[in-house]
Amino acid sequence: MKSKEMAPGEVLFNRALTPQHFLLALSLPPTFARPVPGQFVMIRPAGVGPQLLSRPLSLYGHRGGRDGSRIELLYRTVGAGTRQLAALKAGESVEILGPLGRGFTLGPDVDEVILLGGGMGVAPLTFFAERLGRTKAHPRVVCYFGAGSRDDLIGLDRLSPLCSELHIATEDGTRGERGVITGLFAARMRRHDPRRAAMYACGPNPMLRTLSRLLAGTSLRCQVSVEERMACGIGACLCCATAVATPGGQASYRRVCCEGPVFNLRDLLWDALSGRSGSRGCTSP
Amino acid sequence: MKPSKRIDLGVRIGDLVLKNPVMTASGTFGYGEEFAPYGDLNRLGAVIVKGLSLEPRTGNPPPRMMETPSGMLNAVGLQNIGVRAFIREKLPFLRRFDCAVIANIYGETLEEYERVAGLLSRASGVAALEVNISCPNVRRGGIAFGARPDAAAEVTRRVKAAAAALPVMVKLTPNVTDIAEIARAVEEAGADAISLINTLTGMSVDVEKRIPHLANVTGGLSGPAIRPVALRMVWQAVQAVSIPVVGVGGIMNARDALEFLIVGARAVQVGTANFIRPAVTIEIIDGISAYLARHACRSVTEIIGTLKTPEAEPPGGGERT
Numbered sequence A: 001m002k003s004k005e006m007a008p009g010e011v012l013f014n015r016a017l018t019p020q021h022f023l024l025a026l027s028l029p030p031t032f033a034r035p036v037p038g039q040f041v042m043i044r045p046a047g048v049g050p051q052l053l054s055r056p057l058s059l060y061g062h063r064g065g066r067d068g069s070r071i072e073l074l075y076r077t078v079g080a081g082t083r084q085l086a087a088l089k090a091g092e093s094v095e096i097l098g099p100l101g102r103g104f105t106l107g108p109d110v111d112e113v114i115l116l117g118g119g120m121g122v123a124p125l126t127f128f129a130e131r132l133g134r135t136k137a138h139p140r141v142v143c144y145f146g147a148g149s150r151d152d153l154i155g156l157d158r159l160s161p162l163c164s165e166l167h168i169a170t171e172d173g174t175r176g177e178r179g180v181i182t183g184l185f186a187a188r189m190r191r192h193d194p195r196r197a198a199m200y201a202c203g204p205n206p207m208l209r210t211l212s213r214l215l216a217g218t219s220l221r222c223q224v225s226v227e228e229r230m231a232c233g234i235g236a237c238l239c240c241a242t243a244v245a246t247p248g249g250q251a252s253y254r255r256v257c258c259e260g261p262v263f264n265l266r267d268l269l270w271d272a273l274s275g276r277s278g279s280r281g282c283t284s285p
Numbered sequence B: 001m002k003p004s005k006r007i008d009l010g011v012r013i014g015d016l017v018l019k020n021p022v023m024t025a026s027g028t029f030g031y032g033e034e035f036a037p038y039g040d041l042n043r044l045g046a047v048i049v050k051g052l053s054l055e056p057r058t059g060n061p062p063p064r065m066m067e068t069p070s071g072m073l074n075a076v077g078l079q080n081i082g083v084r085a086f087i088r089e090k091l092p093f094l095r096r097f098d099c100a101v102i103a104n105i106y107g108e109t110l111e112e113y114e115r116v117a118g119l120l121s122r123a124s125g126v127a128a129l130e131v132n133i134s135c136p137n138v139r140r141g142g143i144a145f146g147a148r149p150d151a152a153a154e155v156t157r158r159v160k161a162a163a164a165a166l167p168v169m170v171k172l173t174p175n176v177t178d179i180a181e182i183a184r185a186v187e188e189a190g191a192d193a194i195s196l197i198n199t200l201t202g203m204s205v206d207v208e209k210r211i212p213h214l215a216n217v218t219g220g221l222s223g224p225a226i227r228p229v230a231l232r233m234v235w236q237a238v239q240a241v242s243i244p245v246v247g248v249g250g251i252m253n254a255r256d257a258l259e260f261l262i263v264g265a266r267a268v269q270v271g272t273a274n275f276i277r278p279a280v281t282i283e284i285i286d287g288i289s290a291y292l293a294r295h296a297c298r299s300v301t302e303i304i305g306t307l308k309t310p311e312a313e314p315p316g317g318g319e320r321t
């Protein structure tokens, strides 16, 4: 009956890239399936700790072999759970569930891939770019990458060799253009042909929201990886809901963990069901 | 180590016979199918599915969850596909397993509770109903029925009448001053069993932004943080009624489950722990067997309600007039 399990992982290294940013490499048993970029894992330190729930982290890298897999995760310490991860040392054990969710997909007629990322959004996008380099289609990759400041531009060294063009913006102007990355993209948007290009984005909600406004008047396809707090990661608790438009044009909630985390940007609703003043505990649609 | 086969884990909850006393708590195990890849559902005493209402419910806006010390707050708001879609789309899958399926039901009105119970009583493959009169995350119904003895009794009577032969278990809220009073009211109204506790109402604030962590502002607290409260209330309920009591709240392992059985719970439900280890219920069943073997018990019933206490009236239980 049982076909999946929570896998034990061993920390290979947990490197501090800045005081807040960490690169975690794990070795996992061979049962860990080959992930699709955009998929994530639920991770927690093994045993009983002060934090109960696993944390969802996007896959940043994967290498599979006969005697096991190696995965990489990139994260920023934002709360108690990620701080607990930051304390992990080489040789220590973690519990991993995954790979989970639906990853990015590439249409057949795409010869230009546009990546737009903010902050930690770089992780799934870099993993995606790396896979694209190994596909037959081998599309051109144009990347827009932004962060608050130079020090928050994590993972550039791995990302830049994977891109034909890399455009950078920081809000304080310490690297690249000054301003938000969606501003830089807006100025160059016309150069991309919607019939041949496909866009992939991941980053903070305000960034995605602005992007959705920018793309509203165009036919450019865009898939985004959405973040939401999760408890189970496998579709059972309904804690990770995000509002989307259904094919029938109605508003409804989808579980980010199993119906996402990758959604079509066009389907995401920013006001209908979300927001702090929305209809609470609303009943039948 | 596989525990000895000769130990009998079976328990009876009214007319409901379970092969072991471990169930999955409503709302933490989806409709069962989400967990099927992670463990053999045939091993479970019962699967209690996510709360069902007459019509589908959208649920609350996000964010719906926040982890808190030794627990979590949720404000899902009873999002569900509705009882008819459950019977059509989810029940056939669950029927394939040798495991009791208990439908958790919810209504905003007495009529709604009645109609949901009626529909389920005519469906094949439902072993019992659990009546949720204790959800803290919805504006109408739920806790509004669970916090008053007369209202709790009325829901129980109406569901019992609509449920035909199905055993009815009523799920109580801890957000009351006197749990014994509610438990007795529900028993007198005809409940076959009671289960407790549902989540404790709680709150958490982002101090940087000065906003609540949940869009719903308040949510239901679950997980090990609530276990001592749950255990105390189960103990009080056991003294107050003679129908079977099912213990829920913060059970993470076999030892925790045993605490509830020892104070008198006939069975237990495991909730939040499923999120942390999807196969935890099976580990708990094996752990109970191992404990019984160690204590030379042949049957789990030998330890139920065997708490040794100095002669004392339980607080709250002693307020009988």
Ligand SMILES: Cc1cc2nc3c(=O)[nH]c(=O)nc-3n(C[C@H](O)[C@H](O)[C@H](O)COP(=O)(O)O)c2cc1C
Binding pocket: A237, A238, A239, B025, B026, B027, B028, B050, B051, B074, B076, B078, B104, B132, B135, B171, B197, B198, B199, B221, B222, B223, B224, B226, B248, B249, B250, B251, B269, B270, B271, B272, B273
């Ligand atoms: C995410 C979540 C959803 C829940 N949904 C329901 C529900 O639909 N109906 C219900 O009766 N209880 C629901 N509960 C309450 C649980 O069934 C259980 O009573 C409570 O979580 C305490 O047990 P625990 O500490 O083992 O989780 C829910 C709990 C959680 C955490």
Ligand code: FES
Binding pocket: A229, A230, A231, A232, A233, A234, A235, A236, A237, A238, A239, A240, A255, A256, A257, A258
């Ligand atoms: S995290 Fe539980 S349903 Fe998505």
